[in-house]
Amino acid sequence: MEATDLTKRYGSIMAVDHISFRVEHGEFFGFLGPNGAGKTTTIRMLTGVIKPDFGTAHIMGYDIRKESLRAKQVLGILPEMANAYVDLTAWQNLMFQSELYGVSKKAREKRAVELLRKLGLYDRKDQAVKGFSKGMKQRLLLCMALVNDPRILVLDEPTTGLDVQSARLIREMLQHLARTGVTIFLTTHNMEEASQLCDRVAIINNGRIAAVDRPEKLRAATKELESIEIAFDRPIEIGSLSGLSNVIDAKKMGDKIRLYTTDPDDLIHQIVGYAKARELKIVALNVLAPSLEDIFIKLTEGK
Ligand SMILES: Nc1ncnc2c1ncn2[C@@H]1O[C@H](COP(=O)(O)OP(=O)(O)OP(=O)(O)O)[C@@H](O)[C@H]1O
Numbered sequence: 001m002e003a004t005d006l007t008k009r010y011g012s013i014m015a016v017d018h019i020s021f022r023v024e025h026g027e028f029f030g031f032l033g034p035n036g037a038g039k040t041t042t043i044r045m046l047t048g049v050i051k052p053d054f055g056t057a058h059i060m061g062y063d064i065r066k067e068s069l070r071a072k073q074v075l076g077i078l079p080e081m082a083n084a085y086v087d088l089t090a091w092q093n094l095m096f097q098s099e100l101y102g103v104s105k106k107a108r109e110k111r112a113v114e115l116l117r118k119l120g121l122y123d124r125k126d127q128a129v130k131g132f133s134k135g136m137k138q139r140l141l142l143c144m145a146l147v148n149d150p151r152i153l154v155l156d157e158p159t160t161g162l163d164v165q166s167a168r169l170i171r172e173m174l175q176h177l178a179r180t181g182v183t184i185f186l187t188t189h190n191m192e193e194a195s196q197l198c199d200r201v202a203i204i205n206n207g208r209i210a211a212v213d214r215p216e217k218l219r220a221a222t223k224e225l226e227s228i229e230i231a232f233d234r235p236i237e238i239g240s241l242s243g244l245s246n247v248i249d250a251k252k253m254g255d256k257i258r259l260y261t262t263d264p265d266d267l268i269h270q271i272v273g274y275a276k277a278r279e280l281k282i283v284a285l286n287v288l289a290p291s292l293e294d295i296f297i298k299l300t301e302g303k
């Protein structure tokens with residue numbers, strides 16, 4: 001799958017701004033970005049829901065502008081908004097989706113049983129979807145995305161807002177599919193999830209891609225964006241913290257102090273010593289992972 005200069009504008013908002021990327025066959029590719037970054041808009045263009053203003057993409061060689069039907073046939077799609085019929089049962093939804101993709105009756109029943117079992121929904125297959133929890137719905141949507149045995153699976157934040165159990169079932173299924181050679185394009189705003197699952201990750205913000213790399217590389221590049229936020233029971237002179245090692249930068253944020261560091265664990269020990277020596281009480285202490293915005297800014301600095 002390859003996107004070239006994909007662009008979409010909504011009025012004055014450049015939702016997706018000339019982005020290009022390439023996903024290899026069998027690759028697990030992550031599209032990581034904060035709210036409003038342009039993830040869903042990109043997916044909508046890739047899957048033929050909306051037309052790009054400029055640029056195009058090829059899905060298994062099919063141009064999404066000229067051969068959108070063929071492109072759609074090789075895709076499995078788990079969209080941002082649920083596309084199941086809530087008055088129908090899980091089973092009926094799967095049969096309906098299979099018919100849309102032209103899967104034969106025999107094949108669709110066998111496949112539906114298999115998918116429902118794998119995603120822990122078989123016992124609930126005859127229940128109307130409106131009685132499903134969010135996690136169950138999302139698992140059903142994944143089943144629906146897989147009825148046509150797609151070569152490429154495109155998922156828009158499949159685990160957002162789910163409990164640990166449902167999220168884990170979905171991630172395991174994705175890992176299983178990746179091992180069997182399915183190409184996966186996943187959007188997420190969860191850095192952990194991206195690094196756990198993906199072979200490569202693109203970081204997107206304001207419709208632009210900042211970097212595409214292996215997750216561990218991106219992690220290394222953002223190491224010095226970790227910080228500790230502390231508050232003591234009385235105000236302190238920020239300069240008095242300059243004796244601590246491993247502090248890259250110190251900032252006052254209201255009644256709290258933010259210390260940027262490459263080694264949060266070591267710094268916490270030092271802070272405890274610092275507070276003891278001055279008879280200060282620590283009233284708050286948080287280790288903060290870098291936000292995606294921070295990472296994006298860091299990666300685009302000087303570009
Ligand atoms: N149909 C639309 N009409 C107008 N503006 C839109 C439309 N769809 C998206 N946008 C705007 O385009 C930008 C990108 O939105 P998009 O939904 O692609 O972001 P996202 O990365 O999927 O965010 P989220 O993580 O919140 O789902 C946003 O500023 C959004 O407001």
Ligand SMILES: [Mg+2]
Nearest residue numbers: 039040041080
């Ligand atoms: Mg979205």
